[in-house]
Amino acid sequence: xxxxxxxxxxxxxxxxxxxxxxxxxxxxxxxxxxxxxxxxxxxxxxxxxxxxxxxxxxxxxxxxxxxxxxxxxxxxxxxxxxxxxxxxxxxxxxxxxxxxxxxxxxxxxxxxxxxxxxxxxxxxxxxxxxxxxxxx
Numbered sequence: 001x002x003x004x005x006x007x008x009x010x011x012x013x014x015x016x017x018x019x020x021x022x023x024x025x026x027x028x029x030x031x032x033x034x035x036x037x038x039x040x041x042x043x044x045x046x047x048x049x050x051x052x053x054x055x056x057x058x059x060x061x062x063x064x065x066x067x068x069x070x071x072x073x074x075x076x077x078x079x080x081x082x083x084x085x086x087x088x089x090x091x092x093x094x095x096x097x098x099x100x101x102x103x104x105x106x107x108x109x110x111x112x113x114x115x116x117x118x119x120x121x122x123x124x125x126x127x128x129x130x131x132x133x134x135x136x
Contacts, residue, residue: 041103051092051093
């Protein structure tokens with residue numbers, strides 16, 4: 001079976017494909033910049049502190065409300081709204097603190113890797129200079 005498309009039609013198809021590929025590369029290259037972890041780290045730390053504080057306050061409010069109520073049926077709303085919601089906020093704040101800690105570890109690891117790479121480059125340059133002096 002032979003192709004019925006003319007050579008100019010095939011050229012148009014490949015040209016459009018090339019244009020799409022170039023546009024895709026442009027869009028992806030713009031989105032591939034360095035991520036600013038400093039902003040994220042600060043937000044993780046701040047939101048973690050806020051959520052933990054709110055969670056502890058909700059647990060205390062739930063406990064105070066439940067301690068003033070004699071009937072168990074009256075204590076259940078305090079348990080749910082204060083205790084469980086407060087506990088959820090404490091866990092969420094803890095996870096955000098954990099995210100902050102991980103972001104700090106990643107940043108420190110990158111800095112350490114860059115320092116080691118610079119040291120290796122300096123060492124390689126020094127070794128090349130010594131080798132040149134030995135050969136001459």
